Amino acid sequence: MNPILLTHFTATSCIGRGLDATLDALRMQRGGLAPCRFDDAALTTWTGEVAGVDDEPVRRDLREFECRNHRLAQLALRQDGFEEAVRAAAAHYGPQRIGVFLGTSTSGIFETELAYRRRDPDTGALPADFHYANTHNTYSLAAFVRAYFALHGPSMAVSSACSSGAKVFASARRMLEAGLIDAAVVGGVDSLCLTTLYGFNSLELLSTQPCKPFDITHKGISIGEAAAFALLERPENAAARNAALDESTIALVGIGESSDAHHMSSPHPEGLGARLAMQQALASAGLAAGDIGYVNLHGTATPGNDTAERLAVNALFDGKRTPCSSTKGATGHTLGAAGALEAVIAALALKHQFLPAGIQTTQPDPELMLEYVLTSRAAPVRTALSNSFGFGGTNCSLILGLGWADSGSDSDGDSKRT
Structure with missing residues (x-):
């Protein structure tokens, strides 16, 4: 295959917001797992919760997308100059030539969990301010990011469980190679929710201590949440718009x-x-x-x-x-x-x-x-x-x-x- 450049990328997880914090944590071997304190989960396990996700609502003009998953996505988009990089690409190529390909497993299902707590006691109806299409719906993440940048190119959500955030690179690459787009915003966002925590607990897969991959004493997973994004471009396109390329370009x-x-x-x-x-x-x-x-x-x-x-x-x-x-x-x-x-x-x-x-x-x-x-x-x-x-x-x-x-x-x- 022809190489596709990551001309910009960013990540936010429990080990830090943005690349500098992430890199420092990795170098210093500092983890972000802690005993589970998410919502009212009564589980003896450790989770990787991102601090401050609920401190800032989604942008005012996008309030119909309001949910924890999109707040986490927005938090990550604003790190490392990623938002500015996407807007610069859109200005050069045109918003219709940039695709959006994002992975998630549960999307904004926590918003649905909260809505079920507020059902009408007589009819069982969900509250009128609950918007499934823009929160819980798997595609809502791609729709949110597309609207966030006012992009008009092809967009899709990939929900293939734990490979979702990787498979979007393949989806974007096919569109780029076909010449249907000039750049792509790819990534993955998943946030903590009770469905995931209790679901993995029912499978007896949760660890009661921080997870130990490939350790002879490993006993299960620790669930975390994160948002990570990359801007993908073909080398010739990136060079033509004078993107910053050097020997450290990935x-x-x-x-x-x-x-x-x-x-x-x-x-x-x-x-x-x-x-x-x-x-x-x-x-x-x-x-x-x-x-x-x-x-x-x-x-x-x-x-x-x-x-x-x-x-x-x-x-x-x-x-x-x-x-x-x-x-x-x-x-x-x-x-x-x-x-x-x-x-x-x-x-x-x-x-x-x-x-x-x-x-x-x-x-x-x-x-x-x-x-x-x-x-x-x-x-x-x-x-x-x-x-x-x-x-x-x-x-x-x-x-x-x-x-x-x-x-x-x-x-x-x-x-x-x-």
Whole structure:
């Protein structure tokens, strides 16, 4: 595939608002998980809640979209100059030439939970001020961001569980390659809600302590919330509008998707779909496993998921001691936002030449043949693979590269670096 540039990106999660706070937390191995205090949840678990989400309502002209999920999205959009970057792109290309592709799993379902508490005691009717279409509806996130920037290009929501925030990169790339758009706003947003907390509790997947991905004592997930976004452009377009491009510019160079459909909530026991997604990503990038400098593992800290991913990466990397970690020990599992959040974390690792530690993990699975990073450290990293695997066997792997800003394609359409 031809490289697609991340000309701007941002992330907000429980470890911080924006890139500087996120980078500092990763370098200092500072996590954001805390005992669950969300709403009235009576659960013994840890969550990654973003402080201050409810401090500022959505913009006045967009009040019909008012809900926690969109407040979190707005909070993130206002970090790192991302809003200004999108508006500059829209001014250059035209609002009809910018697409919006966003992932979420539960969207604004918490607004529906609140509405059910206010049902009419006689009729059971939901309150008149509850707007399902603009809050709970899965597409409402894409509609909100599209309206926020007054964009008129193609837009869509992807809701494929925990791979949602990664698969949007693939959706956007197809539109860019087809010439239907000149730039794309991609990302993922998922916020805490009772449906998610009690749903995972019913599956006996919640950990009673901060989650420990790939640790021999791992016992379950810690749920977090996050919003992460990237502005994608083809290199020639970004150069033509004089976007700031240099040797630290990050590019999306490989994408792999698969659907093993093994079980609604359990991965294929041998990690078949996960391995296929990674293989496809490598093939599309024209890279071998040995070319990857860092792997951001999906690493949810459930025994079933970690074992399946371990089998998949062992088979693919074939004994290579490639550095890897799951950053969910710091952020929690942010579900539909995880793919976008961890793509941004991988981009930070490339841009700042360091390997983020998998905090909380102290005794890595000895059968994992990759090198699990226990201490954040400086390292020369040129390519990073980020995995996102969801319920129902819907899988996506992204490969990001450093120094691909001037890349083109050869006569066969394969990517190349110059």
